[in-house]
Amino acid sequence: MKKLAFSLTALLAFGSIAALAAEAPKSVKIDLSNPGPYFTGDGSDAINANCTACHSAEMVLAQPALSRAAWQAEVGKMMKVYKASVDEQDIPAIVEYLSKVRGNGS
Amino acid sequence: MYSLNRRRFLLTASAAATLPKLARAQSSIDLGLPGGNGVHTLTKAGEFGQKSEGLILQRTRAPLLETPMSVFDEGVFTPNDKFYVRWHWADIPDSVDAEAFRLTVRGHTGKTLSLSLRELMALPRFEIAAVNQCSGNSRGFFAPRVPGGEWGNGAMGNARWTGVRLKDLLDHAGVKPGARQVRFNGLDQPTSPDGPDFMKSLTIDHARDGEVMVAYAMNGRPLPLLNGFPLRLVVPGWYATYWVKMLNDIEVLDKEDENFWMKTAYKIPDRSFATMRPDEKDVPVVPISRMLPRSFITNIPAQSRIAATAPVKARGIAFGGDSGVKEVDFSTDDGKSWQTAKLGKDEGTYGFRRWEADFTLPGPGAHTLKVRCTNTRGETQPDQPNWNPSGYMRSVIEATPVEAV
Numbered sequence: 102m103k104k105l106a107f108s109l110t111a112l113l114a115f116g117s118i119a120a121l122a123a124e125a126p127k128s129v130k131i132d133l134s135n136p137g138p139y140f141t142g143d144g145s146d147a148i149n150a151n152c153t154a155c156h157s158a159e160m161v162l163a164q165p166a167l168s169r170a171a172w173q174a175e176v177g178k179m180m181k182v183y184k185a186s187v188d189e190q191d192i193p194a195i196v197e198y199l200s201k202v203r204g205n206g207s
Numbered sequence: 208m209y210s211l212n213r214r215r216f217l218l219t220a221s222a223a224a225t226l227p228k229l230a231r232a233q234s235s236i237d238l239g240l241p242g243g244n245g246v247h248t249l250t251k252a253g254e255f256g257q258k259s260e261g262l263i264l265q266r267t268r269a270p271l272l273e274t275p276m277s278v279f280d281e282g283v284f285t286p287n288d289k290f291y292v293r294w295h296w297a298d299i300p301d302s303v304d305a306e307a308f309r310l311t312v313r314g315h316t317g318k319t320l321s322l323s324l325r326e327l328m329a330l331p332r333f334e335i336a337a338v339n340q341c342s343g344n345s346r347g348f349f350a351p352r353v354p355g356g357e358w359g360n361g362a363m364g365n366a367r368w369t370g371v372r373l374k375d376l377l378d379h380a381g382v383k384p385g386a387r388q389v390r391f392n393g394l395d396q397p398t399s400p401d402g403p404d405f406m407k408s409l410t411i412d413h414a415r416d417g418e419v420m421v422a423y424a425m426n427g428r429p430l431p432l433l434n435g436f437p438l439r440l441v442v443p444g445w446y447a448t449y450w451v452k453m454l455n456d457i458e459v460l461d462k463e464d465e466n467f468w469m470k471t472a473y474k475i476p477d478r479s480f481a482t483m484r485p486d487e488k489d490v491p492v493v494p495i496s497r498m499l500p501r502s503f504i505t506n507i508p509a510q511s512r513i514a515a516t517a518p519v520k521a522r523g524i525a526f527g528g529d530s531g532v533k534e535v536d537f538s539t540d541d542g543k544s545w546q547t548a549k550l551g552k553d554e555g556t557y558g559f560r561r562w563e564a565d566f567t568l569p570g571p572g573a574h575t576l577k578v579r580c581t582n583t584r585g586e587t588q589p590d591q592p593n594w595n596p597s598g599y600m601r602s603v604i605e606a607t608p609v610e611a612v
Contacts, residue, residue: 125324125325126324127429128302128305131255131302132301133256133268133299134301135267137268138267155402156268159267160357165353167354171354183399183403184402185399186399203244
């Protein structure tokens with residue numbers, strides 16, 4: 102790869118004198134280690150095992166009430182689109198759990 | 208005198224119930240979504256780095272934090288610590304070394320640039336006020352409801368962005384003939400080995416329009432880490448999906464970007480206001496792009512009790528989308544009649560604009576307040592909400608039911 106060492110002098114020639122005083126911002130570190138909540142209650146083992154690697158549970162539980170088919174499609178979307186590795190055998194239990202806690206009865 | 212005090216009391220008392228200005232003691236908020244399920248806890252101080260307490264916690268990992276409507280009442284610039292937060296993938300660096308960081312400009316260019324923050328900040332400075340709004344802001348209000356981030360109206364904010372024009376960077380790298388698009392990538396990574404890395408692209412002409420910029424500061428301060436420290440792309444007038452955070456790689460392409468986040472995700476019906484009927488099939492789609500006009504009442508929450516037959520002031524914010532605010536109208540009778548609102552200072556075409564209107568409710572009972580914005584393109588918020596299956600680009604005349612007593 103061709104990389105150009107970009108010297109400050111070259112930049113100043115190219116740039117204006119206006120921003121000379123600008124100081125580079127300081128390094129930042131924050132704590133992002135909180136994993137957030139998991140799924141709770143009866144039948145939550147399968148969904149916790151397969152569905153919490155990429156995101157905490159809140160957004161899933163904040164979904165509108167969806168049909169069983171729509172939940173099945175969500176699981177499929179996670180696998181196909183985001184490459185979630187989901188144990189095929191766990192899918193019925195995952196859909197069952199979601200239909201129980203956020204189902205619309207159909 | 209009595210009625211004035213009484214009016215203040217009523218407005219304040221009702222505000223206390225819902226306004227997160229008093230959120231210190233409040234631990235949750237109900238966004239009032241159709242069909243329910245809109246209750247969220249509020250963040251605690253220090254829970255998300257530089258972000259304040261009282262934000263609406265939509266998701267801990269990857270963080271999704273919403274700004275409560277009351278914050279927009281405080282001024283047209285959204286404070287950095289209250290600015291909403293939105294990430295797709297949870298692999299976000301928890302620290303950035305300001306000395307070691309480099310922004311690369313490469314691809315279909317004469318040379319490759321590798322710029323330190325110091326070098327970047329020595330370039331000609333550009334500043335613009337612009338609204339950053341999530342494509343799915345207000346998705347929770349879609350009816351019928353759709354899956355996704357179930358935001359209320361607070362996945363937006365306005366800031367004064369400081370940085371350098373993208374055009375200047377591209378000119379310096381020397382864009383070669385035949386360049387088609389420019390692709391932007393940040394330091395965040397997918398949390399699955401083959402998951403699609405989040406990247407977005409603009410056409411070369413858009414990238415060189417002299418307004419698209421790389422920002423190292425918002426509201427005069429370095430970006431909070433969760434808003435993209437140390438650099439983020441700013442695309443005035445366009446949805447935030449293009450405003451790539453922790454931007455460290457700019458690649459000029461000589462072909463159309465085929466990556467998932469451009470080719471498949473973030474598609475809207477190819478129609479005015481991106482709208483369709485829920486039962487329609489095979490509607491042609493295009494990538495989401497420019498924003499639509501919106502306006503909100505920020506000082507009177509829904510269900511407020513207001514003194515009848517006494518003068519009251521309504522105020523709020525409006526923005527034109529990808530053009531300025533031409534006019535804001537206010538109604539106290541559910542949109543049957545309108546009065547022109549007074550506009551506040553113009554801080555820039557793409558920013559929030561303050562509006563204000565004086566009104567007196569004719570008598571006790573239920574009333575519906577409404578506000579609507581017309582932009583300088585002549586587009587007006589519609590009476591009926593737009594709808595699409597991804598929950599993007601909501602724009603509708605907002606209604607605030609109140610009770611006059």
